[in-house]
Amino acid sequence: MLRQIGLLAALLLSATCFAQKPAEVSLVSDNDLYTSPTNDQYYTAGIEFIYRYLGTSKNENVAKKITEFKAGMYIYNPQSIQAAELNVHDRPFAGYLFAEVGINTFYKNESLLKVNFQGGVVGPESGAEQVQQGLHDLLGYHTVRGWNYQITTTPALQLNGLYSHKILSNTFKEKVDLHAQLQADAGTIWIGASAGIMARISLKGLLLPMYDSALHGAALNHNREAYKEQRELFIYANPNINYQYFDATIEGSMFNNTSPVTFPLVPFRFNAEAGVKYRKNAWTYTYSFNYRGKELYNNVIQGYYYGSIQLSYLFHK
Numbered sequence: 001m002l003r004q005i006g007l008l009a010a011l012l013l014s015a016t017c018f019a020q021k022p023a024e025v026s027l028v029s030d031n032d033l034y035t036s037p038t039n040d041q042y043y044t045a046g047i048e049f050i051y052r053y054l055g056t057s058k059n060e061n062v063a064k065k066i067t068e069f070k071a072g073m074y075i076y077n078p079q080s081i082q083a084a085e086l087n088v089h090d091r092p093f094a095g096y097l098f099a100e101v102g103i104n105t106f107y108k109n110e111s112l113l114k115v116n117f118q119g120g121v122v123g124p125e126s127g128a129e130q131v132q133q134g135l136h137d138l139l140g141y142h143t144v145r146g147w148n149y150q151i152t153t154t155p156a157l158q159l160n161g162l163y164s165h166k167i168l169s170n171t172f173k174e175k176v177d178l179h180a181q182l183q184a185d186a187g188t189i190w191i192g193a194s195a196g197i198m199a200r201i202s203l204k205g206l207l208l209p210m211y212d213s214a215l216h217g218a219a220l221n222h223n224r225e226a227y228k229e230q231r232e233l234f235i236y237a238n239p240n241i242n243y244q245y246f247d248a249t250i251e252g253s254m255f256n257n258t259s260p261v262t263f264p265l266v267p268f269r270f271n272a273e274a275g276v277k278y279r280k281n282a283w284t285y286t287y288s289f290n291y292r293g294k295e296l297y298n299n300v301i302q303g304y305y306y307g308s309i310q311l312s313y314l315f316h317k
Contacts, residue, residue, distance in 0.1 A: 022220045026050040026284075026312040028072075034307025035289060041079045042091055042304045043292065045132065048072035050312075052104075054220040063108045063211035064218055068116065070100040075128045076249050078146065079300060086149060090300035092261045093150035094249035095128020096189065097121055098158075106211035106218050110169075110179075114162040114216070122189055122248055123153035149260045154253035158187030164198065166210065175202045179210070181238070188255075189248045194271065196240025203276075204233040214277050214284045214312070224316045232279040239272040242293070250296050269293030275308070286310035 030046035050070045057065040076094040102116025120126070129147040136144055164181045172178050179198040185191060200207055200215060211218050214232055221227065244265055252259030275288025288308045294301060 021053045021055065022222060022224075023051065023053040023315045024217070024220055024312055025315070026052075026217075026310055028308060028310045030074075030290075030306055030308045032304070032306040034287075034309060035305050041077060042295075042301075043306055044075050044077045045135075046072065046074040050217075052217055052220060054222065057105075061107055061109070062105055063209075064104075064106040064220070066104040066106070066217065066220060068100075068102045068104055068217065070102075070116075071098070072100075073097050073126065073128060073131065074249075075132055077132075077144075080146075086261065089146065089149060089261045090298050091263070091296065092250060092252070092259065093129075093147050094122055095124075095126035095131075095150070096156065096249065097126035097128070098156055102160075104217065106216075108211065110166040110177075110210040112162070112164040112179075112210060112216055112218075114160075116160050118156060118158035118160065118187070120156040121153065122151055122156060122253075124150065125153060151249060151252055151259045151262075152256065154188060154248050154255065156187065156189045158185060158189055160185045160187075164210070164216070167197075174206050176200065177207055177210075181240070183240075188253075190244070191246040192242060192244040194240045194242040196238055196271075198236065198238045200234050200236050202232075202234045205231065207234065208232060214279045214286075217312075219279060219284060219312070219314060227282055227314055227316065230279070232277060232284075235274070235276045237272070237274040239270070242269045242271050243267055244269065244295070247295070263296040263298060265296055266294050269295060282314040282316075284310075284312040284314075286312075 028048040032044050048070055052066050052068045055065045055067055074096040078089045078091045080088050098118045098120030100116050100118045105113045133144050162183045164179045167178050167180050177200050181196055181198050183194045208230060244267055247265055250263055252262040270293045272291045273288055278285045291305045293303045
């Protein structure tokens with residue numbers, strides 16, 4: 001599976017090399033160890049390879065339209081990775097392998113609409129067990145036990161959307177701005193919605209408009225000189241309320257009841273993300289701290305957190 005993930009990354013990079021339009025490649029790595037050397041539970045690791053290219057739009061209200069391709073894997077564990085016995089599981093083992101295509105539309109009023117479609121699989125075919133054990137062997141960590149109780153095979157078909165709208169623009173501007181955000185997910189793996197506020201606070205210079213900012217991947221520009229002129233250093237925060245109706249990585253497949261470990265969902269949760277982004281020339285660097293509220297009902301599980309590191313590079317033909 002490591003070879004397959006590497007192949008997906010190579011394909012995305014090759015697409016960039018042959019692209020005739022401004023393009024960007026990104027590598028995203030999520031891990032709970034990025035926040036604590038002893039924290040290794042629940043959403044324990046993830047990796048994404050992203051390729052974006054800048055298109056054109058005839059709509060006079062649209063500043064940019066960006067097409068995005070993504071391939072990745074998410075890995076979920078109970079509190080203990082040495083859970084050979086069922087009574088140790090406070091969350092199911094699960095892996096999600098997916099590919100995604102989406103359209104990101106950035107409007108001149110700094111609103112944003114993202115729509116993407118995902119296809120993939122949850123279950124042994126995701127290869128999450130082999131990837132996690134391979135990483136643990138490489139780093140000298142404990143052997144992972146309990147994957148034989150993972151969520152069984154579930155095909156993934158997902159439609160996801162995000163809408164963001166700038167608010168209080170006359171009160172907060174230049175160094176600080178606020179955006180109301182609504183996100184919805186529907187499919188065979190997740191069904192749910194989230195609503196919250198995204199805030200940006202500049203640490204150097206003025207904030208760029210959302211359609212030029214790296215916050216949502218809008219750094220691409222038809223003007224090559226813009227990469228030298230546009231620099232960013234800002235912190236951001238996104239507290240939100242999530243309502244989750246279905247989660248196959250916790251409840252098992254909606255098509256069968258053969259998963260050996262499942263739990264009922266806590267429907268309403270508080271989630272939050274806070275981070276820092278730095279962009280200079282063609283490079284963007286990001287670190288974020290992510291908190292997720294209690295997701296399911298049992299006497300052990302609690303809210304958890306993980307870190308995310310992202311590196312992006314812009315190409316221009």
